[in-house]
Amino acid sequence: MSDCSGCASAAPDGSCSSANGCDNPEEIKLQKTLGRIKHKIVVMSGKGGVGKSTVATNIAVALSLAGKKVGLLDVDVHGPSVPRLLSLKGKQPHIGDEIMEPVPWSKNLSVMSLGFLLPDDRQAVIWRGPVKIGLIKQFVQDVMWGELDYLVVDCPPGTGDEPLSTLQTLGPTAMGVIVTTPQGVAVDDVRRSVSFVGEVGNRVLGIVENMSGFVCPDCGAVHDIFKSGGGEELAKEAGVRFLGRIPLDPEVATSGDEGFPFMKVHRDTITGKAMEKVIAPMLELPDPPKVG
Template sequence: MYLKLTRRKFLDCPGTNSEDAGKSEACQGCPNQGICSTGIPVAPDSDMEAIRERMSTIKNKIIILSGKGGVGKSTVSTQLAFTLSRDKNIEVGLLDIDICGPSIPLTLGLQGEQVHCSGSGWQPVFVSENLCAMSIGFLLPRADEPVIWRGPKKNGLIRQFLREVEWGSLEYLLIDAPPGTSDEHLSIVQLLKEDLTGAVVVATPQSISLLDVRKEINFCKKVGLPLIGVVENMSGFVCQHCKKSSELFTSSEGGAERMASAMGCPFLGRISVDPRVGRCTDSGLSYVDAYEDQPVAVQFLSLAKSISFF
């Protein structure tokens, strides 16, 4: 009973900016009740103006999310960045905010690269003339160095990325987030606020994946983050020889498309399993450039087109 009451109070919290802060029934027993009830205004965030100025030269800021780990979110982020940057008139950036598990240096073929500082700030690492990236992986002494940080330190680094990195004028900044709905997600949403174009949520067909993806979609709705749509990764296996597709994972729920429809969220399409996607990602190569005539390349091109129309 206590657990149920505690959970209900947490969900009914009026928030620190509400007139009922510290005074409502939900506040009873909360350790922060005294602080909230004082009505002392929170000091303005001194970083916000600098962040707004940095982000003002970026047209579309898209965060790639998934409530579940292991669904290929970083692979989708990387290959989507490669695909968008095929148009040499479009400048694309990829920001890795998976602080404890950065994988973007590997997936873009940038392992061993370092961040350089100039008078205008941190310089992102370039893959090509119109594709660049930033990750904590560039700041670590070794690729296998663990990052053992609590939330405030993660938040501080994300602030630095947004405030200090000299992205220049970008058409797209893709933000690769870790699984879940925790520190990194709250930080990026709160710091960018209405500047975020929206979120792409990556799912796989299994029910266990869709369970967590629903939480991610509800997170977006609660924090006011627009949903660009859901993409179903690992959606069947495409034979390299006959190019026919067969299901690898089945779901009693009808997969990500039916889930997206039930939750009122756009469905952006499916990305099938092709082992060569994994090999390209491990080698920091663009799958679409290497296998342009393959069905999965067509799927990535379709996904990029869906996002460009948002």
Template sequence: MTPEQKDQACTENCGTRASAQPHSAPTGLPPKAKIDVKHVILVLSGKGGVGKSTVSVNLAYALANHGKKVGLLDLDFHGPNIPKMLGIEDRRPTVLANTIEPVHVTGNLAVMSMAFLLPDTSTPVVWRGPMKMGAIQQFLAEVNWGALDYLVVDLPPGTGDEALTIVQLAPNVRGAVIVTTPQDVAVMDAVKAAKFVEKLELPVLGVIENMSGMACPYCGGTIDLFGTGGGKKAAGDLGVPFLGAIPLDPAMVKASDEGRPYILRHADSPTWRAVNAVMENLISEVEK
């Protein structure tokens, strides 16, 4: 078939004319979103089920409770659970003068999530990469975050489009926090996430070992349900800070289900102190 015949066949089949040369790929990156934020903190995990969203919620609340202006951006489009964990799943953002107003949980904690835009909690999001990139761009540039000290970004498990896009579009990305559980299979994937962050030329601000032993609700002791120490060892092997260990606490699980962040109701408990210590270590790393 001649080139002219190929062009004709293409025109008949798909309505476009074939080109003798492939189209050149777009060059350069999109501009950074104009958002007034001092520190953007990415929260990643190598795999699902390690409590990354729980850590994101409690860290954001802890930062807000310490007087910081905080935004919490839920970029887990396929499993947006942040509003449920905060008890605001029935709220909706408003649009004022072409600007989206995030949902304000407190005077200095604002949240944006795909969950606010879905008809109901059972609606799946079936998107490819370009759709996600467009949504992330809107969540940054078209949301009225105001002046923020911290924007905590809860990312989906793994090392896909969402993490790449937020790094491209968000200003002042200070680095990433890696959440893992102690067992080897989770630590292995956490190391992959850390290597991914390094490839993006961002610092790993530290590793958090979640579910590091279970706080027994009866005796107050600790049960090494998933083992302990895996996250700390991974941090040592990677040469990055170990931000701390948070136990698996039934009260924290219940608090997430009820939409009342654990850190609000259990002051001075061992788990509360663990979350608070992680937050203080994170601030120390960011503001070095």
């Protein structure tokens, strides 16, 4: 559960639920929203430039194409890229009295990002931690996500305010998906993300090794131009699941720049099948027990 230490009826550990008789209207609203979301997947990395937003977006798209109801939440306050990756730049959510409607990408996928609320995508966002924390909580509790099978959250790199606030807001059932590239310098930084998730009180669903090998656009063969296997080694070291390798494919970059998700248009390629392998364990997650 999320922290509710300010409530008069909070549990001794600061958590809150309807069973505790919470009288905080915001907490009641948050718990009601979370109760309608089966699985919360937080995509993060201790290193920038590993393709985390692309991985998060394609996870959400693939889950939605599998017939699941999915929400994609972009909490990268300083560099929201999801609107571009889904060709949603310029779209605006409907904002009513204490509610917001996410921007639909398809009948199964809804999206929310600060990028939808900025008047100019060249505008820098200069916010301190408390403001970012408040926005993330608002994006969870005040957005009309409805009944979701999955909420996929794209976090900025590192172990700062955004991933910490996201995990604390979503509660202990949220699971981390850690993205790395094969090189040792990336794995060293990503290792901190694995320990971070555990220290916050959540579990790591698995590690993804992105940009693992290069898919030749002419022959289709995969060549290891970088060192490979760093993500798998880290998974073994940390005792967590290795979700798989995604090769470096020029079509992934092209798809992102043009706003057409790779998994929408290239599912039958080598890279598409690699992404499907990464997503398979998420589709196999058992539904949580119903409360009440």
